[in-house]
Structures are given as C-alpha cells and as structure tokens.
Amino acid sequence: MEIKHKAGFVNIIGNPNVGKSTLMNALVGERLSIITNKAQTTRHRILGIVNQLEYQVVFSDTPGVIQPAYKLQESMMDFVKSAFQDADVLLYLVEPGEKRLKDDALYERLKKNEIPLLLIINKIDTTDGPKLEACADYWREEFPRAEIVPISALNSFGTETLMQRIVDLLPESPPFFDKEALTDRPERFFVSESIRKQILLNYKKEIPYSVEIEVEEFKEEADIIRMRAIILVARETQKGIIIGHQGKMIKKVGTEARKELEAFFLKKIHLELYVKVAKDWRNNDRDLKRFGYK
Ligand code: GDP
Ligand code: MG
Numbered sequence: 001m002e003i004k005h006k007a008g009f010v011n012i013i014g015n016p017n018v019g020k021s022t023l024m025n026a027l028v029g030e031r032l033s034i035i036t037n038k039a040q041t042t043r044h045r046i047l048g049i050v051n052q053l054e055y056q057v058v059f060s061d062t063p064g065v066i067q068p069a070y071k072l073q074e075s076m077m078d079f080v081k082s083a084f085q086d087a088d089v090l091l092y093l094v095e096p097g098e099k100r101l102k103d104d105a106l107y108e109r110l111k112k113n114e115i116p117l118l119l120i121i122n123k124i125d126t127t128d129g130p131k132l133e134a135c136a137d138y139w140r141e142e143f144p145r146a147e148i149v150p151i152s153a154l155n156s157f158g159t160e161t162l163m164q165r166i167v168d169l170l171p172e173s174p175p176f177f178d179k180e181a182l183t184d185r186p187e188r189f190f191v192s193e194s195i196r197k198q199i200l201l202n203y204k205k206e207i208p209y210s211v212e213i214e215v216e217e218f219k220e221e222a223d224i225i226r227m228r229a230i231i232l233v234a235r236e237t238q239k240g241i242i243i244g245h246q247g248k249m250i251k252k253v254g255t256e257a258r259k260e261l262e263a264f265f266l267k268k269i270h271l272e273l274y275v276k277v278a279k280d281w282r283n284n285d286r287d288l289k290r291f292g293y294k
Contacts, residue, residue, distance in 0.1 A: 006170040008088030016064025119146040
C-alpha cells in the first residue's frame with residue numbers, strides 16, 4: 001500500500017511571553033528560537049521543521065502581538081499577519097488568566113478565520129484544576145470552533161498529544177523543504193540571535209529593544225569557527241552602556257554567547273564583538289531591509 005505524505009504550515013501566534021518560542025523549540029526538539037522572560041524577544045518569523053517518513057510539519061514561531069510604536073514593530077506585526085495567510089493549521093497560544101489578543105483587528109480576524117485552529121492553554125504547571133477549567137470555559141465560549149489543548153511547553157507536558165493532533169490535521173502534500181532541513185535560517189542567524197539573547201538578559205529598559213546584531217564574518221576552519229559580529233545601537237549614548245566599565249559588560253556578553261554557540265555548533269568558537277551606532281535604525285526603512293525585517 002502506498003503511504004500518503006502529509007505536509008503543511010503550522011503557525012504559532014499569541015500575545016508576548018505566552019511561550020510560543022518555548023513551544024516551537026519543544027516540538028522541533030532544537031533550540032531554534034531564543035527565549036527570555038521579556039516581551040519582544042522574538043522579532044522574526046522563524047521556521048522550525050519536523051520531518052518524519054510520512055509527514056513534514058513546518059512550524060512558524062512569530063513575534064508576540066503588540067500595538068506597534070515604531071517601524072521595526074510594524075514589520076514584526078507584518079510577520080504575524082503573514083502567518084495568518086499561509087497557515088494550514090493555526091496554533092493560538094494563551095496562558096492562564098489571559099483574555100484577548102493585544103490587537104482587536106487581528107483578534108476579530110482570528111475569530112472569523114476558517115483555518116483549523118488549536119487553542120493551546122500553555123503554562124498549566126502554574127495553575128490548578130478549577131482555574132484551568134474556568135479558563136477552558138472562557139476560551140470555549142470565545143472560540144466555539146477551536147479545539148482546546150492544555151499543555152506545559154516548558155515541561156513538554158501534553159506536547160506529544162498536541163503533535164499527534166497537528167499531524168491529523170495536516171493536508172496531503174509533498175514536502176515543502178528538503179526532508180533533512182531543520183529551519184530556513186542560515187547559521188549566521190543563530191549567531192546573531194544568540195548574541196541578542198545575551199543583550200536581552202544583561203541590559204535593562206530600552207537597551208535590548210534598541211540593539212541589532214550583524215554578523216560580519218563566519219569562517220569555519222577544521223577545528224574552530226571564527227566569528228565577528230557588530231552590535232548596532234540606535235543612539236551614541238547606548239554605545240558606552242553596551243561596552244560597560246572597562247569593557248566588562250561586552251566581555252560578559254561575548255563569553256556567554258560563545259558558550260551557547262559552542263553547544264549549538266558542537267565546535268570551538270572564536271567570537272569578536274564590536275559596537276557601532278546605526279542612528280535610529282528602528283525607523284529607517286533601508287536599515288530594516290538590511291537586517292531582514294522587510
Ligand atoms: P514567547 O514570547 O511567547 O515566545 O514566550 P517564550 O517562549 O520566550 O517564553 C516566555 C517565558 O515563559 C519564558 O520565561 C519561558 O521560560 C516561560 N514559559 C514558557 N512555557 C512555559 C510553561 O509551560 N510553564 C512555565 N511556567 N513557564 C513557561
Ligand atoms: Mg518568542
């Protein structure tokens with residue numbers, strides 16, 4: 001008997017910080033998307049691909065839904081909208097106690113949508129039975145057509161059942177990507193994201209949101225990968241903050257990022273970091289294009 005191949009785009013959407021990236025990483029089994037407890041950690045639409053003999057699931061992790069305040073955030077919301085358009089299955093991720101999506105138009109669109117929808121209540125490890133039941137009741141009323149799936153992405157609890165439901169819903173189709181592929185992103189992307197994660201973890205307030213990373217060099221040699229990256233800031237005054245007293249801060253960022261990258265690439269890494277100003281890059285169309293946001 002011929003085995004029919006299934007494939008499709010499964011796009012994860014939701015408010016900031018509900019665990020979208022944690023879920024994608026858990027489903028794919030790789031740390032493709034960076035995770036922190038800060039909103040707007042994810043800026044791009046990032047693909048994570050799961051391949052089995054009889055199916056290929058192409059997950060999309062997306063930025064959390066916000067009201068954009070500058071052009072970078074407008075582009076981020078364009079990534080979210082694109083995830084509405086090509087989905088074969090939509091995963092709307094919420095956490096206990098949460099109400100609606102932080103954009104009314106998108107929320108209404110989601111309600112009217114006819115794409116198969118799984119409403120995933122994440123972080124159930126943080127709640128109890130009665131509260132979870134109340135939460136499920138709320139969402140059942142809001143989205144009568146959705147299937148409600150409670151999970152804890154952090155503990156991979158319920159993720160296997162979820163994966164099974166996703167595969168059930170996939171249409172018959174040949175694969176969209178090479179069956180060896182894990183993501184559509186080049187290696188350099190993971191270098192810049194790893195550095196950006198350290199910026200999110202080590203700096204306060206507006207700094208992480210003003211930073212972009214450009215990987216200038218990625219040279220793989222027999223026993224080492226040599227990397228050089230520039231940390232771009234939006235204002236001159238932010239340069240000194242990134243560098244820190246006697247260069248301590250940037251050194252810490254470099255060390256931590258290098259450790260993570262060595263675990264990711266399974267190879268020794270040499271990482272050089274520089275800081276430059278790209279004045280108000282978050283509102284500059286040319287810069288946004290250059291950094292892959294347009
Ligand atoms: P995103 O902004 O939706 O992509 O959320 P992230 O995946 O970056 O996660 C945001 C925060 O929620 C991080 O601190 C995660 O560790 C945490 N988180 C994600 N999933 C769970 C979960 O199932 N339980 C708990 N307790 N925390 C979680
Ligand atoms: Mg994320």
